[in-house]
Amino acid sequence: xxxxxxxxxxxxxxxxxxxxxxxxxxxxxxxxxxxxxxxxxxxxxxxxxxxxxxxxxxxxxxxxxxxxxxxxxxxxxxxxxxxxxxxxxxxxxxxxxxxxxxxxxxxxxxxxxxxxxxxxxxxxxxxxxxxxxxxxxxxxxxxxxxxxxxxxxxxxxxxxxxxxxxxxxxxxxxxxxxxxxxxxxxxxxxxxxxxxxxxxxxxxxxxxxxxxxxxxxxxxxxxxxxxxxxxxxxxxxxxxxxxxxxxxxxxxxxxxxxxxxxxxxxxxxxxxxxxxxxxxxxxxxxxxxxxxxxxxxxxxxxxxxxxxxxxxxxxxxxxxxxxxxxxxxxxxxxxxxxxxxxxxxxxxxxxxxxxxxxxxxxxxxxxxxxxxxxxxxxxxxxxxxxxxxxxxxxxxxxxxxxxxxxxxxxxxxxxxxxxxxxxxxxxxxxxxxxxxxx
Numbered sequence: 413x414x415x416x417x418x419x420x421x422x423x424x425x426x427x428x429x430x431x432x433x434x435x436x437x438x439x440x441x442x443x444x445x446x447x448x449x450x451x452x453x454x455x456x457x458x459x460x461x462x463x464x465x466x467x468x469x470x471x472x473x474x475x476x477x478x479x480x481x482x483x484x485x486x487x488x489x490x491x492x493x494x495x496x497x498x499x500x501x502x503x504x505x506x507x508x509x510x511x512x513x514x515x516x517x518x519x520x521x522x523x524x525x526x527x528x529x530x531x532x533x534x535x536x537x538x539x540x541x542x543x544x545x546x547x548x549x550x551x552x553x554x555x556x557x558x559x560x561x562x563x564x565x566x567x568x569x570x571x572x573x574x575x576x577x578x579x580x581x582x583x584x585x586x587x588x589x590x591x592x593x594x595x596x597x598x599x600x601x602x603x604x605x606x607x608x609x610x611x612x613x614x615x616x617x618x619x620x621x622x623x624x625x626x627x628x629x630x631x632x633x634x635x636x637x638x639x640x641x642x643x644x645x646x647x648x649x650x651x652x653x654x655x656x657x658x659x660x661x662x663x664x665x666x667x668x669x670x671x672x673x674x675x676x677x678x679x680x681x682x683x684x685x686x687x688x689x690x691x692x693x694x695x696x697x698x699x700x701x702x703x704x705x706x707x708x709x710x711x712x713x714x715x716x717x718x719x720x721x722x723x724x725x726x727x728x729x730x731x732x733x734x735x736x737x738x739x740x741x742x743x744x745x746x747x748x749x750x751x752x753x754x755x756x757x758x759x760x761x762x763x764x765x766x767x768x769x770x771x772x773x774x775x776x777x778x779x780x781x782x783x784x785x786x787x788x789x790x791x792x793x794x795x796x797x798x799x800x801x802x803x804x805x806x807x808x809x810x811x812x813x814x815x816x817x818x819x820x821x822x823x824x825x826x827x828x829x830x831x832x833x834x835x836x837x838x839x840x841x842x843x844x845x846x847x848x849x850x
Contacts, residue, residue: 497527505536531564547578565591597628615647642669643828655685673829674820689715704733737763744774769795806831
């Protein structure tokens with residue numbers, strides 16, 4: 413049927429062309445260019461123009477189909493390449509889980525080179541290097557991947573982590589901040605940035621990032637993170653160089669968390685530094701009544717060591733809520749400061765742990781005051797056998813790190829409110845006795 417129609421169409425077309433030639437026999441002048449001139453009949457010229465147009469249309473359609481087929485071929489080839497790279501990627505990760513590191517890396521590297529836009533292969537290859545501590549190699553892989561696709565947040569985040577583990581903290585922060593600009597509420601980015609700022613001691617920025625992270629959490633998960641925010645703001649307040657600004661920041665901190673002991677202690681210190689010692693004493697007294705901690709009594713005694721000071725009265729009133737040995741030792745020190753040697757001796761005798769270096773040092777002072785110099789030297793030697801010159805220092809209850817004075821933050825274990833005076837703790841383990849924070 414199709415052939416019949418084609419034959420009929422051809423006959424009609426020939427007849428039409430013949431009619432056009434017969435009906436238009438006159439010659440016309442035709443110049444394809446300025447040097448040559450032709451004189452075909454008008455009918456033939458019309459037929460020629462029609463045929464040329466038809467040929468152009470056919471060629472245009474053919475070229476369009478060729479472009480479409482070429483595009484489809486490229487898409488199919490790209491799909492084959494991606495599929496091959498995906499197979500290598502999957503096989504490489506399986507080998508990594510099997511512990512065949514070198515074979516895994518070889519396949520992952522092939523997958524990445526065959527399909528450079530496959531960020532997953534680059535991430536897997538970099539993770540392989542990170543797992544073995546080869547941070548420079550991981551950095552090189554990720555840097556190349558980021559150069560190809562600067563907008564992939566996973567690649568930039570991984571590069572930030574590689575920089576961090578490599579020790580290039582400043583560049584790690586810069587990289588993660590660029591990710592944060594694009595994704596300001598991404599929790600893992602905020603957590604990594606927070607920890608980097610904390611490690612650098614940039615407490616104000618750590619607090620800002622922690623505040624942003626807190627806003628991404630559901631209500632039930634915010635309690636512990638609020639405490640962390642208070643601690644970061646505490647460190648940021650302590651770092652302020654201006655006493656008035658430091659006082660204001662600590663006051664705002666205590667208003668937000670009245671149970672945070674380091675904040676209460678440091679706020680009293682700031683009040684005393686600004687000439688408001690009476691307010692500091694009242695603050696420490698209220699804090700001690702709420703949370704009986706010897707650090708408040710020690711602070712009060714440092715500013716008022718009279719025998720009948722409020723600190724001494726409070727110590728006697730709340731002694732049942734405190735460690736007995738700690739109370740006896742602190743009472744002995746107060747008595748020694750006031751010259752009451754008899755009471756100091758009775759308080760020291762009441763201590764159960766007589767071998768504590770802090771007790772031996774207090775006894776050495778008592779014996780020296782009594783004129784018993786030989787016995788005083790013996791007591792000092794016993795103290796030196798324990799902790800030496802650190803016998804009266806404060807010590808972290810978590811990691812055993814020493815500090816010459818009370819501090820709200822331990823740089824050893826990175827915990828807050830862990831320091832206790834020598835009166836409050838048993839002797840530290842020998843391994844911890846060498847860590848001194850000054």
